[in-house]
Amino acid sequence: MIEATLVRLREIEESDVDRYFNWINDREVTRHLQMRYQVPRLAEETWIRGRHSGPMAFGGDMNFAIQTKDGRHIGSVGFHYVNPENRKATLGIMIGDKEFWSKGYGTDAMLTLLRFGFDEMNLRRIDLSVDADNARAIACYRKCGFVEEGRLREHRYSRGAYRDQLWMGILREEFHARHRGTPSPST
Amino acid sequence: MIEGRLVNLRAPDMADLQRNHRWMNDREVTRFLGGAARYVMSLGAEEAWLRERCERMMSFDNVFFAVETKDGVHIGNTNFFNAGPEDRRAELGIMIGERDYWSKGLGTDAVLTIARFGFDDMNLHRIILHVFSYNPRAIACYRKCGFVEEVRMRQDMFHEGAYHDTIVMGLLRDDFRRLEEGA
Numbered sequence: 001m002i003e004a005t006l007v008r009l010r011e012i013e014e015s016d017v018d019r020y021f022n023w024i025n026d027r028e029v030t031r032h033l034q035m036r037y038q039v040p041r042l043a044e045e046t047w048i049r050g051r052h053s054g055p056m057a058f059g060g061d062m063n064f065a066i067q068t069k070d071g072r073h074i075g076s077v078g079f080h081y082v083n084p085e086n087r088k089a090t091l092g093i094m095i096g097d098k099e100f101w102s103k104g105y106g107t108d109a110m111l112t113l114l115r116f117g118f119d120e121m122n123l124r125r126i127d128l129s130v131d132a133d134n135a136r137a138i139a140c141y142r143k144c145g146f147v148e149e150g151r152l153r154e155h156r157y158s159r160g161a162y163r164d165q166l167w168m169g170i171l172r173e174e175f176h177a178r179h180r181g182t183p184s185p186s187t
Numbered sequence: 188m189i190e191g192r193l194v195n196l197r198a199p200d201m202a203d204l205q206r207n208h209r210w211m212n213d214r215e216v217t218r219f220l221g222g223a224a225r226y227v228m229s230l231g232a233e234e235a236w237l238r239e240r241c242e243r244m245m246s247f248d249n250v251f252f253a254v255e256t257k258d259g260v261h262i263g264n265t266n267f268f269n270a271g272p273e274d275r276r277a278e279l280g281i282m283i284g285e286r287d288y289w290s291k292g293l294g295t296d297a298v299l300t301i302a303r304f305g306f307d308d309m310n311l312h313r314i315i316l317h318v319f320s321y322n323p324r325a326i327a328c329y330r331k332c333g334f335v336e337e338v339r340m341r342q343d344m345f346h347e348g349a350y351h352d353t354i355v356m357g358l359l360r361d362d363f364r365r366l367e368e369g370a
Contacts, residue, residue, distance in 0.1 A: 036273060085225060086345045124350070125342055150338025153357055154313055157274045162312065167338040167355070 009064035023096025127169035191300030196252035210284025275312035
């Protein structure tokens with residue numbers, strides 16, 4: 001359990017499956033995710049069970065459930081493509097519970113995972129891609145300190161058109177310069 | 188066989204094994220590849236890798252060619268990976284392992300030939316590639332082929348004791364067609 005200001009990050013549990021199943025099939029939620037098709041319940045259960053083959057470790061996919069301080073599960077955040085030689089990872093986040101959009105929960109979860117990545121996993125660089133028309137997410141990432149590193153032209157096809165994606169990255173010294181003096185409450 | 192101007196692209200063959208193994212252990216070649224190429228490659232691992240490529244039929248998400256000169260000398264490989272049918276996008280990889288054939292326009296012709304194949308035969312909309320900032324020769328080659336620098340991932344790649352940028356370059360079908368018509 002990693003404590004933050006508004007949320008805590010915890011392991012994903014099998015009892016979370018109903019919520020993930022609903023979120024992942026909600027087109028409003030998946031609109032900006034790399035998910036196009038509907039997901040059967042069994043596939044979702046298999047995905048969650050696959051996360052429990054062992055304790056979380058450096059590398060591969062590392063996913064946390066995001067929970068509010070009063071225990072409501074609202075989404076997940078994690079790293080994929082964690083690379084030890086380059087000491088970098090790519091970040092992904094989903095706030096599936098739409099009631100918690102635009103209230104700072106996503107930003108708090110992002111900052112918490114960034115701090116965990118830099119200060120516990122000893123990463124040097126964290127990056128992500130985002131649809132160029134996803135203004136809400138881009139604003140959140142900028143607030144966290146991510147810098148726009150370029151634009152992938154006509155990279156994704158969805159909703160009837162080819163759409164650009166932005167690539168954003170943050171280096172550990174940029175993170176520390178910006179968020180010094182705000183250690184996570186658990187430390 | 189896909190014919191280019193200076194090179195041909197053909198299916199891989201187990202007879203290519205020794206050459207591929209030699210290239211994958213040539214640090215001058217592998218320093219530009221990243222990934223597992225950071226380490227040295229055993230003959231067994233190389234054989235397993237090549238066998239998989241030789242046994243599978245080529246398909247939209249599995250495109251891998253040996254690059255040959257017009258005299259039939261195998262000088263490298265080029266491939267598409269991470270291909271997505273909805274986005275009609277694929278990622279391009281190329282290696283000219285035979286160093287005597289560097290800087291003669293053969294790599295450029297191989298890139299143009301596989302790109303033409305991607306757009307005209309696979310119906311791709313876009314091709315991307317990753318290249319490290321310490322590989323200006325490759326960057327110049329990709330520019331010549333119409334690729335545009337779209338992203339610079341800062342300090343993304345650790346190599347020879349320092350961090351370097353990774354550059355993502357992209358090519359759209361319309362731009363490629365214009366380039367080919369102008370040529």
